[in-house]
Amino acid sequence: MNTSPFLKYISKYVNLTPEEETLLLSKIVLRRYLKNQYIVQQNDICRSVNYILSGCTKTFYVDSEGQEHVVMFSIEDWWTSDLGSFITQTPADFNVQCLENTQLVQFTYENLEELYVEIPKLERLFRKIIERAFVASQKRIIRNFSLDAKERYQIFKNAYPKIDQRVPQYMIASYLGITKEFLSKIKSQLIHEQ
Amino acid sequence: MNTSPFLKYISKYVNLTPEEETLLLSKIVLRRYLKNQYIVQQNDICRSVNYILSGCTKTFYVDSEGQEHVVMFSIEDWWTSDLGSFITQTPADFNVQCLENTQLVQFTYENLEELYVEIPKLERLFRKIIERAFVASQKRIIRNFSLDAKERYQIFKNAYPKIDQRVPQYMIASYLGITKEFLSKIKSQLIHEQ
């Protein structure tokens, strides 16, 4: 597996010396998962944060009625985990499942804690990554309240055209907080509108 | 204004030396705002992140129809800002307004950037704070999709009884993503249920 996209990604946030890069690479695990395999399971303790080299995952929650709710999709050049479970090392609220065969760079809890001490710059890296994720999450909350389902779908489609094409429609409906039937209706409206 | 609750808060995440503490205090601004004053205004660039010593704020978004949507409330011992605007120094999506007279510890963008270099431990502090905020935000998205309005209100009331008591009901309705009329109905149902 080729780690260069990962190192390139890191270099957008912090500049590592060659020694730091070597140390970093010595503490990651490269791992392949098959389509449908779980990276994290609800109620297990999440042991890793994962950078995606290739593939696609969904993070979802199964509620008390057994209904699935998609929290997010992740593709190449982004991260996936149950961060709440990872940082507190307590049972996960979410499942993370591969929607395609997926190659990951994994940081285990212990290795990442060590890396933060050995390469303090990584604190900055992850601070910045999570800042952006938090901002995106806040904006999503607002969109969910201030826009109707059709507008939300159009924004999703424009923001993540790759995901819209790769992921089954019923999962996108779940991500948008609507039923698959209603997303189907929206799509046919959008076609007939023009 | 008394900064000791602030230093106590910091010490829950990182241990600062007396010199570091002095440096930190030299780079913050203590500031008072009156009820109804704005700390951040939509479309302005957000210049500070703010720790609340006393008081209460709401963060809200005004949509294209002029409707207000409350993103969050903040009280003592928590933070307020438009983080998206702050980290990118671009126009704010949100307003932050005081609901009571409020005392703040302010970090300006320039001072915080300097502090990150001078006291790298602060990278860790803010990484951890934002990790928790991100996790809470993700959980809120899921609650908004998987629970009905009554359940969401009950969770809010239990999680933030202080805010429920201090903040006008129509703002809480907006935070929950419902109308003030419907929250009023929910409250009367809850009273008559027992």
Place this chain on the structure above:
DNA sequence: AAAGGAAGTTAAACTAGATTAACTTATTTA
């Protein structure tokens, strides 16, 4: 203490989106 506005309540009419169910179209797998 009165007046005027802000906040909260109630109820009837309405609507975005859910539910149910029957159907069609893809995609697996045997």
Place this chain on the structure above:
DNA sequence: TAAATAAGTTAATCTAGTTTAACTTCCTTT
């Protein structure tokens, strides 16, 4: 390549929550 199963569509019926509007209660401010 057929059968089975998963994914997507359509339409009728239903409901959680909105809208509108009239009313009440609570704060301010004078």
